[in-house]
Amino acid sequence: xxxxxxxxxxxxxxxxxxxxxxxxxxxxxxxxxxxxxxxxxxxxxxxxxxxxxxxxxxxxxxxxxxxxxxxxxxxxxxxxxxxxxxxxxxxxxxxxxxxxxxxxxxxxxxxxxxxxxxxxxxxxxxxxxxxxxxxxxxxxxxxxxxxxxxxxxxxxxxxxxxxxxxxxxxxxxxxxxxxxxxxxxxxxxxxxxxxxxxxxxxxxxxxxxxxxxxxxxxxxxxxxxxxxxxxxxxxxxxxxxxxxxxxxxxxxxxxxxxxxxxxxxxxxxxxxxxxxxxxxxxxxxxxxxxxxxxxxxxxxxxxxxxxxxxxxxxxxxxxxxxxxxxxxxxxxxxxxxxxxxxxxxxxxxxxxxxxxxxxxxxxxxxxxxxxxxxxxxxxxxxxxxxxxxxxxxxxxxxxxxxxxxxxxxxxxxxxxxxxxxxxxxxxxxxxxxxxxxxxxxxxxxxxxxxxxxxxxxxxxxxxxxxxxxxxxxxxxxxxxxxxxxxxxxxxxxxxxxxxxxxxxxxxxxxxxxxxxxxxxxxxxxxxxxxxxxxxxxxxxxxxxxxxxxxxxxxxxxxxxxxxxxxxxxxxxxxxxxxxxxxxxxxxxxxxxxxxxxxxxxxxxxxxxxxxxxxxxxxxxxxxxxxxxxxxxxxxxxxxxxxxxxxxxxxxxxxxxxxxxxxxxxxxxxxxxxxxxxxxxxxxxxxxxxxx
Numbered sequence: 001x002x003x004x005x006x007x008x009x010x011x012x013x014x015x016x017x018x019x020x021x022x023x024x025x026x027x028x029x030x031x032x033x034x035x036x037x038x039x040x041x042x043x044x045x046x047x048x049x050x051x052x053x054x055x056x057x058x059x060x061x062x063x064x065x066x067x068x069x070x071x072x073x074x075x076x077x078x079x080x081x082x083x084x085x086x087x088x089x090x091x092x093x094x095x096x097x098x099x100x101x102x103x104x105x106x107x108x109x110x111x112x113x114x115x116x117x118x119x120x121x122x123x124x125x126x127x128x129x130x131x132x133x134x135x136x137x138x139x140x141x142x143x144x145x146x147x148x149x150x151x152x153x154x155x156x157x158x159x160x161x162x163x164x165x166x167x168x169x170x171x172x173x174x175x176x177x178x179x180x181x182x183x184x185x186x187x188x189x190x191x192x193x194x195x196x197x198x199x200x201x202x203x204x205x206x207x208x209x210x211x212x213x214x215x216x217x218x219x220x221x222x223x224x225x226x227x228x229x230x231x232x233x234x235x236x237x238x239x240x241x242x243x244x245x246x247x248x249x250x251x252x253x254x255x256x257x258x259x260x261x262x263x264x265x266x267x268x269x270x271x272x273x274x275x276x277x278x279x280x281x282x283x284x285x286x287x288x289x290x291x292x293x294x295x296x297x298x299x300x301x302x303x304x305x306x307x308x309x310x311x312x313x314x315x316x317x318x319x320x321x322x323x324x325x326x327x328x329x330x331x332x333x334x335x336x337x338x339x340x341x342x343x344x345x346x347x348x349x350x351x352x353x354x355x356x357x358x359x360x361x362x363x364x365x366x367x368x369x370x371x372x373x374x375x376x377x378x379x380x381x382x383x384x385x386x387x388x389x390x391x392x393x394x395x396x397x398x399x400x401x402x403x404x405x406x407x408x409x410x411x412x413x414x415x416x417x418x419x420x421x422x423x424x425x426x427x428x429x430x431x432x433x434x435x436x437x438x439x440x441x442x443x444x445x446x447x448x449x450x451x452x453x454x455x456x457x458x459x460x461x462x463x464x465x466x467x468x469x470x471x472x473x474x475x476x477x478x479x480x481x482x483x484x485x486x487x488x489x490x491x492x493x494x495x496x497x498x499x500x501x502x503x504x505x506x507x508x509x510x511x512x513x514x515x516x517x518x519x520x521x522x523x524x525x526x527x528x529x530x531x532x533x534x535x536x537x538x539x540x541x542x543x544x545x546x547x548x549x550x551x552x553x554x555x556x557x558x559x560x561x562x563x564x565x566x567x568x569x570x571x572x573x574x575x576x577x578x579x580x581x582x583x584x585x586x587x588x589x590x591x592x593x594x595x596x597x598x599x600x601x602x603x604x605x606x607x608x609x610x611x612x613x614x615x616x617x618x619x620x621x622x623x624x625x626x627x628x629x630x631x632x633x634x635x636x637x638x639x640x641x642x643x644x645x646x647x648x649x650x651x652x653x654x655x656x657x658x659x660x661x662x663x664x665x666x667x668x669x670x671x672x673x674x675x676x677x678x679x680x681x682x683x684x685x686x687x688x689x690x691x
Contacts, residue, residue, distance in 0.1 A: 011037075016471040017087040018419050019055040023064060027074035030085045033094060041082040041119035047152045048121075049081040052095050052113040054088050055419040056270040056320040058329055059129045060112045065327075067132045067141050076145045081116075088113075089319060089423060090469050092480055093528050097170075097535050102126040104169055116148055121536060122163035124151070170537045179582045181599055183225075185589050190222050190231060192590030197234050201263050202241030208268070210258040211242060213278035214548050218593035220285050221600045221633060235286055242279075243298050246376035249333065250354065251406045254305035255279055257323075265376045266362065269323035269330045269416075273310060274547055276302050277429035284436050288631035296441065303437055306430065307449060312422065314460075315452025316470070317430045319423055322416040332416050334362050334372040335406075343409045344402040349388060353377060353399065421471040424461055425482040427453055429547075431490030435497040439628040450494050457487065458506055465529075466510060481527050481550035484514045488557045492564075496628070499615050499639040501646045504564065508650065511561060514554065515573060523580015524551050542581035548594035551581060556598040563608050563636040566653040574602065600634065604671050607635035607688055612657050613664030615639055620664040626681045627666075632688055 011031045012024040023030055031037035041048050051068075053060030067073045077083050088095035088111065095113070102109045105126040116125035125148055133140035151159065193215060196204040203209045216235050223231040242248060245264025247256050255275050256267035280302040287295035310318045325332040337358045341347050354375040355361055362372040381392045388395065434450035437443065461467045466479035466487065491507040494500075517529040520540060527539045527550065542551045555577050562570035578599065585592045609627060613620035620639070627637055640647050640654050648655040659665045663679040668687040675687045 019087040026068045028068050029078045048117045049083045050115040052086045052088050053111050056322045057111045058323050063112050080149045124159045179586050181582050189589035202238035207262045213282040214594035216282040244377035246374040250375040253301040271321040273426045277433040280433040314456050316422045316456040319419040321418050325414045325416045336371050425486040428486030428490035432493040435493035438497040447497050481525050485550040485553040523576045544594045552595040559601050608669040610638045610667040612640050612659045623664045
């Protein structure tokens with residue numbers, strides 16, 4: 001930033017987003033998204049040049065260095081346009097609408113996203129990365145910008161017609177149309193995933209390969225429902241391949257964003273908080289199903305990374321780490337053979353385990369060999385046992401010892417930039433992950449981490465409404481659907497990790513606000529509240545991409561809250577939501593895997609479990625742990641002390657439930673039918689095993 005700060009700053013200088021601040025010294029006269037910028041465009045009769053990106057976006061950095069730092073490009077932009085920069089992570093509402101526009105106009109989307117629009121926010125041009133000058137079939141900015149100004153001056157009527165067509169098409173996408181969803185749609189989704197599955201290397205599709213944790217969650221539930229062993233085999237193959245591959249940071253832990261190849265070896269090196277949260281939950285649930293320690297270890301290593309590198313002093317979680325350092329993607333993470341040889345003691349073993357070569361394994365086709373290596377494993381521990389002639393335990397000890405040496409050495413390097421803004425939605429996911437780990441592993445530090453983050457969000461980011469972003473002492477931007485839905489998810493998991501009833505109270509309050517201000521009577525939740533900024537349309541969707549959709553998570557939350565409280569209003573809302581999105585779900589079921597996890601819950605079997613006993617007592621804890629260790633995803637657990645008036649006010653059906661002979665007592669209801677209470681853990685588990 002030093003060279004940039006010698007320049008005059010633009011209108012981004014007072015923003016809090018690290019991404020916007022990164023552009024605050026560009027010669028481009030950037031404005032944040034604000035009424036003043038659009039008023040300026042109207043007053044000067046100029047089109048708006050909108051650029052959307054995020055701090056860890058590799059090609060956003062390239063476009064910034066190549067074009068937005070260039071004085072000639074800046075002059076073209078400043079003379080002809082009013083220029084607006086948006087951080088997509090701060091304003092997913094803006095990004096969501098204009099990404100839909102880009103996909104409609106060009107058939108593709110991605111970041112950096114470039115939109116040129118009228119002062120009334122009507123788009124007439126869309127693109128992703130644009131080079132400075134013409135290159136390999138891509139029109140450069142220096143040629144494109146004058147053409148766009150010509151269109152603005154000479155073809156204003158065509159722009160208006162195009163705008164009307166875009167608005168019509170966008171509004172049609174929100175029209176509901178229902179079909180009945182039942183078990184057959186679960187089968188259709190499974191067949192779709194089976195057809196996409198890479199039998200040789202795990203994962204779905206070819207290259208690039210993205211981790212899709214809710215696909216893992218769906219397949220585990222499909223396995224549980226139908227005893228389909230291939231579903232579990234796909235899960236295990238994928239999770240093992242990812243953990244061995246270069247998409248996993250073998251030195252510092254955590255998953256990179258995605259793999260550029262089908263082998264999981266060469267990652268795009270950025271690390272996102274939401275990936276850590278969702279993948280941790282995927283590994284935890286697979287441990288519950290299989291009992292295999294390798295999945296537990298991976299989940300714990302992910303959480304270790306988040307606690308070490310992605311947690312604020314107050315306990316909330318940061319957003320992301322960049323792919324680049326010192327202007328080069330992956331530089332922080334790769335090693336030459338000589339660098340490794342100088343650091344480790346057992347070089348021959350490490351070279352074999354992590355596929356290190358003198359020429360380097362991080363080489364681009366057609367270019368000279370780099371000499372740089374990404375650490376990845378092509379062999380299992382059992383294969384290494386045979387090759388190295390030592391036990392699996394000794395191999396793991398060797399890897400950990402040498403990993404620690406490499407970690408200490410790597411710590412001396414220039415670290416990638418960390419985006420330290422705190423987002424309510426992504427924190428909700430991470431709270432859910434730590435809470436899930438606390439439940440299944442019964443480890444107190446995970447419980448404490450989830451509580452500290454939740455308490456921070458509830459204290460600093462909620463006042464009448466939930467806010468989306470917190471940074472540098474400032475909360476800002478009214479929350480979106482994902483903020484409410486993901487945070488409620490986290491609070492429901494946190495309740496089951498702590499059985500502190502206040503977290504249920506907050507979950508119910510946030511859900512009430514969501515139903516009052518985001519609900520579409522035709523079915524589902526809008527992305528923005530009824531008091532939010534209106535941008536072309538009020539968007540509503542169900543597609544589960546890198547993140548599950550807010551509607552999918554809200555559907556699951558409503559179903560869980562219905563079981564927890566006994567209030568059927570939540571289930572009625574869930575039914576309307578389910579039907580409101582039934583058509584797109586039936587058309588592409590494989591792209592709605594979290595939505596179908598909620599459908600799996602709705603179809604049953606489900607269990608409502610209440611434990612009555614002293615919450616901190618050892619025997620109560622033993623009963624709770626027996627409930628939480630197995631994979632029984634479609635259950636709710638309440639823990640009630642004899643005089644728990646707050647819980648009985650939220651869940652009136654618990655009022656008459658009492659302990660037997662002063663012992664912790666479990667009440668299990670299954671598919672609207674209740675069993676006799678029991679103080680015997682074995683009988684409790686037998687009741688939960690019935691289908």
